[in-house]
Amino acid sequence: MGSIELPDSLSSDLCLAHPTADECVTIWNNSSASWKDSLTVQLYLEESLFLTTVPLAKDGGMTTWILVDKNLFPDQRTILCSCESFRKRSFTSTPNGKVSDAIVHGIASVFCAPELRARGYAARMMRELAKVLHDWQSEHAKCVGSILYSDIGKTYYSNLGWHPNLTNFHVVFQPSRTPDQPLGIAHAIAADSLAELCIRDEAVIRRAMASPAERSSLRMTIVPDLDHMLWHIRKEEFVCDLLFGKVPHAIGAIAGPPGSQVWIIWTHRYYEHPDANSTENTLYILRLVIENHNIERDFSSDADAKGLSNNHDENVGYLKAVLQAAQAEATEWGLDQVKLWDPIPAVQELIIQSGIDHSVVEREEESIASGLWYDEDGETSVAPLWINNEHFAWC
Numbered sequence: 001m002g003s004i005e006l007p008d009s010l011s012s013d014l015c016l017a018h019p020t021a022d023e024c025v026t027i028w029n030n031s032s033a034s035w036k037d038s039l040t041v042q043l044y045l046e047e048s049l050f051l052t053t054v055p056l057a058k059d060g061g062m063t064t065w066i067l068v069d070k071n072l073f074p075d076q077r078t079i080l081c082s083c084e085s086f087r088k089r090s091f092t093s094t095p096n097g098k099v100s101d102a103i104v105h106g107i108a109s110v111f112c113a114p115e116l117r118a119r120g121y122a123a124r125m126m127r128e129l130a131k132v133l134h135d136w137q138s139e140h141a142k143c144v145g146s147i148l149y150s151d152i153g154k155t156y157y158s159n160l161g162w163h164p165n166l167t168n169f170h171v172v173f174q175p176s177r178t179p180d181q182p183l184g185i186a187h188a189i190a191a192d193s194l195a196e197l198c199i200r201d202e203a204v205i206r207r208a209m210a211s212p213a214e215r216s217s218l219r220m221t222i223v224p225d226l227d228h229m230l231w232h233i234r235k236e237e238f239v240c241d242l243l244f245g246k247v248p249h250a251i252g253a254i255a256g257p258p259g260s261q262v263w264i265i266w267t268h269r270y271y272e273h274p275d276a277n278s279t280e281n282t283l284y285i286l287r288l289v290i291e292n293h294n295i296e297r298d299f300s301s302d303a304d305a306k307g308l309s310n311n312h313d314e315n316v317g318y319l320k321a322v323l324q325a326a327q328a329e330a331t332e333w334g335l336d337q338v339k340l341w342d343p344i345p346a347v348q349e350l351i352i353q354s355g356i357d358h359s360v361v362e363r364e365e366e367s368i369a370s371g372l373w374y375d376e377d378g379e380t381s382v383a384p385l386w387i388n389n390e391h392f393a394w395c
Contacts, residue, residue, distance in 0.1 A: 009120030027066075051231075055226065056227040063085045081111070081112045085105045085136070087103055091205065097211055108149075129146070130380075164370050168342070169361060185321065189254050204291065221386070221387035261289075261292075269284055283329055283339070288343065319354055
């Protein structure tokens, strides 16, 4: 930092602010080495600007925060730390099934330039955020908490109030070109079908949340709405167009007759250029929906297979079909694996019964879903049961 004297992280002169356009470019330049994936620095800057214009981020959905010295002027101040928050629609449900609309802020891109690390700036920024997010954009709905996905393990953010979710794991499937679909072929989901599927999904979730659940004091789910899906899809399209000169035609796969359908929405993620010797490029399943039974009724982390009685064999077949479609998609697009986050035990049982080879990975260091929760007065509260901790909610 040259001759610039850096403030103490406990200084009363430090505050949260919002960056100017030029300061955003500074942040993106500094963070490019960590997050540009397969892009060049210049293309990462273009992607970062583009992603401010897409659903979930545009129209105030995304807010960029910086920790700075309040005595210094914009574009002349040192950005000590930065992050983003995304306003996410959510539902909460009491044990007797009273459903309320709420918001949860998703915190992303926490970044401190290498030369500014180990000075306590990130911790100071997060503590300041914890104070302000309860009332931030509360005109939309009551804020019940904030979430983040830690890539530095479970301890750091837990010490700041964001405690790991009860479950943080994913199921991994390998790419495959040989589908075996005994109960019908899965059909590709085109982009123009996505809005209607999200509406159907949301209605199912709202009904399920209205079911009494004595085993949890409060349930919470991020709504897997169109804006969440499009944020991932637009990011995917930006990168795929650059890498391949085309974008994926299918955004997922669906099987079964209307009213009894199983579908998945996916996104392609290239951490490295596809020509590189990669092992991490991934087809993420953003959302899995099994439409016609009570598999999500209790939304309980210790749910068993009792909800599988309705159309069980058909659901096994339909799930197998859409998962095999995902494996084929990964093969077609040169991806190394397919990942499904946090399926509940009943879904895990369906996967086992489908016979598809898979492995289960407990996440200990990366993408640790964590939450800080508020009571009615904005004070820290106990964690609700977080339902549908799937990849669509990551940002």
